[in-house]
Amino acid sequence: MLKPLNPLLHSELRLAIISILIGVEEADFVYIRTETGATAGNLSVQIDKLQKAGYISVDKGFRGKMPRTVCRITDSGREAFTEYVDTLREYLKM
Amino acid sequence: MNEEKHLDEHRSIEIISRMIADTSAHIDSESGKYFLLWGYTTVLVSLFEYVAQVSHLAIPLCLWAWFLIPAVGGIGTLILSRRATATRPKSYLDRSVNAVWMVFGLSFGMAFIAAIVYGASILYLTALLMGMATVITGKICRHKVLTIAGKAGIVLSLLIPAGHLLLRKYGAALLSSGIEPVEAILYVEILIFALIFVVMMVIPGHILYNRSKRVKNA
Numbered sequence: 001m002l003k004p005l006n007p008l009l010h011s012e013l014r015l016a017i018i019s020i021l022i023g024v025e026e027a028d029f030v031y032i033r034t035e036t037g038a039t040a041g042n043l044s045v046q047i048d049k050l051q052k053a054g055y056i057s058v059d060k061g062f063r064g065k066m067p068r069t070v071c072r073i074t075d076s077g078r079e080a081f082t083e084y085v086d087t088l089r090e091y092l093k094m
Numbered sequence: 095m096n097e098e099k100h101l102d103e104h105r106s107i108e109i110i111s112r113m114i115a116d117t118s119a120h121i122d123s124e125s126g127k128y129f130l131l132w133g134y135t136t137v138l139v140s141l142f143e144y145v146a147q148v149s150h151l152a153i154p155l156c157l158w159a160w161f162l163i164p165a166v167g168g169i170g171t172l173i174l175s176r177r178a179t180a181t182r183p184k185s186y187l188d189r190s191v192n193a194v195w196m197v198f199g200l201s202f203g204m205a206f207i208a209a210i211v212y213g214a215s216i217l218y219l220t221a222l223l224m225g226m227a228t229v230i231t232g233k234i235c236r237h238k239v240l241t242i243a244g245k246a247g248i249v250l251s252l253l254i255p256a257g258h259l260l261l262r263k264y265g266a267a268l269l270s271s272g273i274e275p276v277e278a279i280l281y282v283e284i285l286i287f288a289l290i291f292v293v294m295m296v297i298p299g300h301i302l303y304n305r306s307k308r309v310k311n312a
Contacts, residue, residue: 010101010106012101012105012109015101015106015109015110016109016113019110019112019114020113020114020183023117023185024117024183024184024186025183025184025185025186025189026183027117027183027184028182028183031182031183035113035117036113084106085110088103088107091103092103
């Protein structure tokens with residue numbers, strides 16, 4: 001029997017956020033919004049869910065006078081992503 | 095992108111692949127600009143020095159022009175990196191490449207002191223160290239063009255001490271035929287230095303820049 005896919009990652013926007021963060025050290029909120037094409041409100045909600053699950057960490061600060069939100073993937077986020085991809089492979093028999 | 099949209103396995107794979115590929119393209123997009131900045135600055139200042147010294151302009155004044163390389167390169171690098179990091183994601187590659195060039199900067203400082211105190215050839219040491227940093231950057235970023243250009247720079251840098259060797263061997267003969275050998279070698283050395291930077295930085299800089307532009311437009 002196949003393992004169920006992690007419901008927290010099995011969402012279009014949350015999966016996109018984690019996929020961006022998996023390859024970088026950190027990414028800015030504006031960059032993630034541009035890449036995903038999501039609205040700022042929706043993106044904030046999804047980032048909050050991932051942060052509460054401990055998959056990402058969020059730092060709010062300033063760059064000059066502009067507010068800046070920086071996201072980073074955590075070790076448990078990395079683990080969850082690897083597990084998600086492994087389960088996907090089983091589904092697709094890759 | 096919609097959070098609630100039904101996601102099947104194929105769509106999941108598609109999202110993961112697209113996001114990873116797009117982010118890699120963004121990370122790559124800036125690398126060519128730094129090589130163009132340092133490459134063109136070094137080549138132009140070297141050519142100015144060559145013309146100034148061959149035509150016997152006010153030597154003490156024109157020697158200061160060499161300091162334009164770190165001044166223009168340093169300020170330009172600061173401006174480019176500030177503009178780039180405003181929205182660009184920060185990668186592990188960035189940190190590794192920054193570390194390589196920081197070590198290069200430190201080594202260059204030491205080489206500069208050696209050149210002043212012991213009379214070591216600063217042009218040779220600069221070309222050699224720059225070649226090493228370029229090869230390592232190429233290896234880290236998997237840019238074959240940088241690895242090849244850096245290796246070419248290291249090999250070409252040997253032409254500078256080779257000039258000194260020739261000077262020792264044939265200096266007397268040149269002098270007897272009316273040519274000032276130290277000056278002749280110094281002029282050629284500057285031209286070789288400029289050539290090394292064309293090969294090592296300007297050409298790969300254009301290749302990387304054009305490649306990233308193509309990826310962005312695709």
